[in-house]
Amino acid sequence: MSQNELLINLEGISFKYPEGPLVLDELDFKLERGNRIGLIAPNGSGKTTLFHIIMGLLKPLSGKLEIFGKPVREEKDFAAIRRRIGLLFQDADDQLFSPTVLEDVAFGPLNLGKSKNDAVQIARQTLDYLGLAGFEDRITFKLSGGEKRLVSLATVLAMEPEVLLLDEPMNGLDIETKAKLTEILGGLDLSYVLISHDFDFLAETADSIYTMADGKILLDEELHLHEHIHAHEHGVYPHQHMISSNDREYRKKGSSEWVSDRRQRKQDRRQRTQDRRQNLEDIRQQSDDGSQTTEVRGQRSESRKQNR
Numbered sequence: 001m002s003q004n005e006l007l008i009n010l011e012g013i014s015f016k017y018p019e020g021p022l023v024l025d026e027l028d029f030k031l032e033r034g035n036r037i038g039l040i041a042p043n044g045s046g047k048t049t050l051f052h053i054i055m056g057l058l059k060p061l062s063g064k065l066e067i068f069g070k071p072v073r074e075e076k077d078f079a080a081i082r083r084r085i086g087l088l089f090q091d092a093d094d095q096l097f098s099p100t101v102l103e104d105v106a107f108g109p110l111n112l113g114k115s116k117n118d119a120v121q122i123a124r125q126t127l128d129y130l131g132l133a134g135f136e137d138r139i140t141f142k143l144s145g146g147e148k149r150l151v152s153l154a155t156v157l158a159m160e161p162e163v164l165l166l167d168e169p170m171n172g173l174d175i176e177t178k179a180k181l182t183e184i185l186g187g188l189d190l191s192y193v194l195i196s197h198d199f200d201f202l203a204e205t206a207d208s209i210y211t212m213a214d215g216k217i218l219l220d221e222e223l224h225l226h227e228h229i230h231a232h233e234h235g236v237y238p239h240q241h242m243i244s245s246n247d248r249e250y251r252k253k254g255s256s257e258w259v260s261d262r263r264q265r266k267q268d269r270r271q272r273t274q275d276r277r278q279n280l281e282d283i284r285q286q287s288d289d290g291s292q293t294t295e296v297r298g299q300r301s302e303s304r305k306q307n308r
């Protein structure tokens with residue numbers, strides 16, 4: 001496996017909603033294995049649209065999509081990749097549809113061909129991992145906003161995806177839960193793209209931070225290299241700066257040592273990613289096509305919009 005294995009490659013993607021202006025305009029985007037990309041951009045700039053295009057929930061007007069090294073054009077192509085990419089919808093009500101929490105979290109693994117017992121076991125473990133033990137029989141639509149957010153994340157993680165697309169995972173979470181989620185993301189050996197309006201969260205959880213403007217992704221090389229340290233000069237929004245653990249570490253050690261520590265951590269994560277990937281390959285070989293989950297949740301999202 002090459003270290004720079006290209007997982008997602010979008011070239012020249014354009015998209016508009018009916019009767020609207022262009023939302024994505026010849027957009028290029030690449031995600032390599034091991035990448036942890038943060039995406040911060042103003043409301044309405046097309047971040048959610050971009051995720052839905054990657055998952056095949058929206059069809060681009062033009063451009064090329066290659067995912068896991070293969071072109072994806074038709075529904076059957078997307079069906080194959082949806083079992084390997086986990087999408088956390090921006091709106092938890094688009095994600096959750098089963099009566100109880102356990103059923104919702106077990107739905108994905110069941111769709112991946114797991115037996116009922118195994119699916120329930122995976123669901124329980126995932127809930128436990130996210131600090132949601134005891135939520136199994138709770139009614140999903142009666143959960144609080146933050147609880148729905150975490151249960152939504154559980155439905156995604158329970159499918160053991162290789163790539164995560166998380167659309168504003170911090171939305172509605174309290175400070176303690178945000179800290180917990182930051183820690184959880186730090187412990188995951190996955191490639192991911194995180195959309196957030198919280199720069200400090202992205203600085204903690206992403207190795208590169210991108211933005212969007214005029215329907216395109218902009219790569220900020222300075223941010224890419226130096227992360228949070230130059231955020232004030234290159235950040236998209238002016239933001240209040242609270243001292244984060246990274247800043248304290250930086251001030252204590254000086255920039256070059258701090259950056260090299262970050263590199264070492266990245267290398268360690270790559271190794272863990274490789275191990276996890278092997279594990280996933282083994283699981284995948286045992287299971288049938290489990291592509292329906294995102295499709296079902298995506299259809300639910302569309303029909304909810306039409307009913308509004």
Ligand SMILES: Nc1ncnc2c1ncn2[C@@H]1O[C@H](COP(=O)(O)OP(=O)(O)OP(=O)(O)O)[C@@H](O)[C@H]1O
Pocket residue numbers: 017018020023041042043044045046047048049050090305
């Ligand atoms: N179903 C839809 N029909 C028509 N226009 C839409 C639809 N969904 C989104 N749009 C429009 O497309 C543009 C991009 O929306 P999108 O949801 O991708 O933005 P975003 O960057 O995710 O914003 P936010 O930060 O508010 O979540 C916006 O102008 C939005 O109004």
Ligand SMILES: [Mg+2]
Pocket residue numbers: 047048049090167
């Ligand atoms: Mg959005």
